[in-house]
Amino acid sequence: MTRDLFEIMTSNAEAGPGDAGRTGSWRVERPVIDLARCTPAKRGKAACHLCWLYCPDGVISKDLEPEILLEYCKGCGICAEECPTQAIRMVAEAEFVEE
Ligand code: SF4
Ligand code: SF4
Structure with missing residues (x-):
């Protein structure tokens, strides 16, 4: 197999918006970012x-x-779990519906 052919067959495993469909409709909680606690925003x-x-x-x-x-956020909460500064909190969608 030539190098060129190998490169053609290589896939890109990086996730992208919409790769799993419009998963936003699955969400019961939405992530909300507090920029006052977010490191790049603060610095x-x-x-x-x-x-x-x-x-x-x-x-x-x-x-x-x-x-x-x-639109594509399924509300899994991983971002909130991984944020080292607790800048992301998960908020019930019902609270936004009521507003
Ligand atoms: S993980 Fe938290 S602190 Fe880091 S960029 Fe995301 S929201 Fe900001
Ligand atoms: S990690 Fe956060 S932004 Fe990404 S799908 Fe899960 S809740 Fe939504």
Whole structure:
């Protein structure tokens, strides 16, 4: 097998928004980021981004102020578990529906 053919056959295992469908409709809790506790937002420079790294659906942006694409967020809570500063909390969807 030539090197070129091997490269063609190699897949990209990185998760991306929508790879698992519109999983936002599964959600009973939504992640909410408190930027006052978020390391890159507080320091104004790229740091941490563990939420981006661990989100299984790849729906958190790697920005100084991370944003979550809720259309594809299934509400698993992994980001909240992995955030070292407890900047992300899971809030019941019902609370948002009532507002
Ligand atoms: S894991 Fe927490 S502190 Fe780190 S970028 Fe995400 S929200 Fe901010
Ligand atoms: S709850 Fe967090 S880790 Fe889970 S899909 Fe939503 S943004 Fe990603």
